[in-house]
Amino acid sequence: MIAIVGADAVHRVAGLPGEAAPVGLTLALGRLRSLGVTGLRIALPAPGHPLGLSGPPEFNARALEAEEAVVCHGAAFGLVPEVFEAGPQGDVHVEVVWHCLPVREAPPADVPSLGEAERELAEALREATEVLTRLDVAGSGPVAEAALAAYRARAEAGREVLAPGYPQRAVRVLELAQRVGMLVSLAYENGPGGAVSASEMAGRGAALRPVERTARRAQVAAYNAVVEERERGVR
Structure with a gap:
């Protein structure tokens, strides 16, 4: 889990099917697995280059804005991070909310072997x-x-x-x-x-x-x- 969150203090996942509120990363990964997810692909899109994305346009737009996303393998979901700072002055930390959205089941764009x-x-x-x-x-x-x-x-x-x-x-x-x-x-x-x-x-x-x-x-x-x-x- 440390390899995923790095130095960030909090990671939560919002919009997961079956969850009314954002949940912690451990629970979210378990939930995704129960939904059929067997792996995660990274996407690093940039303007004019939707690298690693498969659609739909709504997901691609959010991923392009964030310049990164995760696309699930085995189930049609994708995760887009929203990063922000929280905490009082002098004790500010980074929090990340991953928004779970539907994606199109199609080959990722422009990824080479x-x-x-x-x-x-x-x-x-x-x-x-x-x-x-x-x-x-x-x-x-x-x-x-x-x-x-x-x-x-x-x-x-x-x-x-x-x-x-x-x-x-x-x-x-x-x-x-x-x-x-x-x-x-x-x-x-x-x-x-x-x-x-x-x-x-x-x-x-x-x-x-x-x-x-x-x-x-x-x-x-x-x-x-x-x-x-x-x-x-x-x-």
Whole structure:
């Protein structure tokens, strides 16, 4: 359960069939299982890219607003988080309410296989490095170096390792996807680098968006690998 809630203080699920009020996460997971849910898929949609979603439009709209969602496997439900802060000043904590909504039983949008994701990531990593170098972001000083050092420290601490039972390829794909995502974040956040005009800054965004999209697709493929294998009957 700690792996699910992280450092958040409270997680509740609202809108579950058979429950008149929001319930705790443990009860909610048991209820979902009784309703036929056998697995959970992650979705990481962004404007213009409903990654991992299957509809209907109402669910997709809420998931796009939150930029994340969970889609159940085995029963037509999905969960969209609403995150807010609660508590008095000096003792503020994060609470999350997951809204349970009906979803369409259809393949999730634009999720690649692990093999496809790994191949795409190799090319995306090259593209990201080329863009960073061209825009003078990769060598833009101690801020970039510190950010990369922090990423390496997290990776070495095993923070990106998936739960037991995931294929090793999924672990490899997730780690590479997160590395690509870090490089993209550096390009967006670490100052203008060599891009000194509005047109050059627009060019930076145009160059990086496909790379960021590839990284998000790969993360979803890695996180969902166990459910996808189960669905295909792979053991």
